[in-house]
Amino acid sequence: MPVAIASPAVAISVALAALQPAFLAGEPPAAAPAAVPETARTAQERVDAFLDEIERAGERFESLAGDIAVETVDAFADSQEFRSGRVVVEGKGSARRIALVVDRITIDGRTTKAIDHYLFAEGWYSRLDHRNRSFTRRRLAAEGAEPDALESVGDQFPLPIGVRKKDILARFEVSEAAVPGDVPLLASLGNVTGLRLVPKAETPAAEKTEAIEVFYDRTTVIPVGVVVRSKVAKPEWSKWTAARVAKPVANEALSDTDRALLVVPTKAPDGWAVVDG
Numbered sequence: 001m002p003v004a005i006a007s008p009a010v011a012i013s014v015a016l017a018a019l020q021p022a023f024l025a026g027e028p029p030a031a032a033p034a035a036v037p038e039t040a041r042t043a044q045e046r047v048d049a050f051l052d053e054i055e056r057a058g059e060r061f062e063s064l065a066g067d068i069a070v071e072t073v074d075a076f077a078d079s080q081e082f083r084s085g086r087v088v089v090e091g092k093g094s095a096r097r098i099a100l101v102v103d104r105i106t107i108d109g110r111t112t113k114a115i116d117h118y119l120f121a122e123g124w125y126s127r128l129d130h131r132n133r134s135f136t137r138r139r140l141a142a143e144g145a146e147p148d149a150l151e152s153v154g155d156q157f158p159l160p161i162g163v164r165k166k167d168i169l170a171r172f173e174v175s176e177a178a179v180p181g182d183v184p185l186l187a188s189l190g191n192v193t194g195l196r197l198v199p200k201a202e203t204p205a206a207e208k209t210e211a212i213e214v215f216y217d218r219t220t221v222i223p224v225g226v227v228v229r230s231k232v233a234k235p236e237w238s239k240w241t242a243a244r245v246a247k248p249v250a251n252e253a254l255s256d257t258d259r260a261l262l263v264v265p266t267k268a269p270d271g272w273a274v275v276d277g
Contacts, residue, residue, distance in 0.1 A: 043176055050193055050195065051165040051168060051174065052165060054160075054163065054165070054221060055163070057221035057222070058162030058163060058164075060251070061092060061161055061222075061250075062091075063089060063090045063251060063254055064090075064161065064222055065087070065089075065248070065249050065254055065255070065258045066086070066245040066249060067085070067086060067245070068084065068086060068243060068244065068245050068246070069082070069185060069244050070082070070084070070157065070241065070243045071183075071241070071242050071243075072240070072241045072242075073238070073240055075236060075237050075238045075239065076239065079107070079108055080107075080108060081105070081106070083105050084103070084104045085103045085104070086100075087099070087100050087101075087245060088259075090254060090259075092162060093162075096120075097120065097262045098159065099117070099119050099120075099261040099262045100118040101115065103115050103116075114130060115128070115131070116129055117261070117264065119261075119264040120140070121264075124139055124140065125137070125138050125139075126264040128264060132273075133273060134274070135265075135269065135274055135275065136274075136275040136276050137274075137276070157228050157243045158212065158214075158226065159223060160226075161223065168197065171199065171203045172200060172203075173200060174196070174197055174198075175195070175198075176194065176195065176196065177194030177195055177196035177213040177215070178194060180213060180227060182238070183227050185225075185242045186242055186244055189215055189224070191217065191218045192215040192216060192225065194213055194214065194215045194216075195213070195216075196212075197211060197213070198210070208230055208231055209231065210230060210231045211229045212226065212227070212228050213229070217248070220250045222245075222248060224248060226242065226243050227240050227242040228240060228241050228242075
């Protein structure tokens with residue numbers, strides 16, 4: 001859903017070896033295999049292992065709530081936009097609901113307080129634009145269909161929670177990613193593992209997207225940072241949108257305030273315009 005952002009809280013899966021007593025008379029218990037040091041793995045082996053970890057974490061995912069900041073930079077147009085607000089995700093599969101609420105926007109140094117509320121739920125995309133008093137409600141998927149965790153949330157950035165390894169590999173070339181020094185919003189990220197997703201040539205994303213870099217918290221294995229880099233004619237004309245989740249709370253009961261963000265009316269409030277209704 002790019003406000004789906006794709007698309008966005010889970011505990012790390014820890015594999016515990018089960019020790020069983022040896023009952024064969026005269027034979028000592030078999031020695032446990034030595035763990036392979038992370039540094040001894042190849043880059044591709046590390047990527048494969050982490051994709052497995054992401055998938056396992058997604059299977060146990062229940063909820064995520066946190067403050068969010070979104071920054072868009074277009075060097076060619078010499079413009080910069082910064083938005084901040086709240087993101088809430090709850091549920092699994094077809095029952096997953098994603099809410100993104102932006103309440104402050106700064107464009108080229110000028111700040112405006114305005115509420116823009118996006119919701120993805122039950123195959124529908126809804127938007128409440130309080131500044132323009134407009135309401136959008138559009139079906140994105142069939143009823144009961146599982147939302148696409150690799151699609152953007154609010155046409156801005158993906159929030160890949162609960163994504164399957166096979167789905168990522170079918171659409172992207174995947175490699176390791178370092179914390180990007182050229183993206184100020186993400187430059188201070190710590191305790192994260194990054195993946196760089198390059199759209200395969202035959203996929204829709206390949207037309208405009210150079211790469212998506214996603215950074216997962218190592219403790220919870222939830223995405224806390226993402227940057228979507230657009231294709232440009234020259235390197236100096238860089239264009240990207242980055243998002244960072246701050247103070248994330250994963251797999252805990254949502255507050256009443258956060259839960260209310262997951263509810264959007266099915267029709268426009270009185271006096272509001274309907275867009276793509």
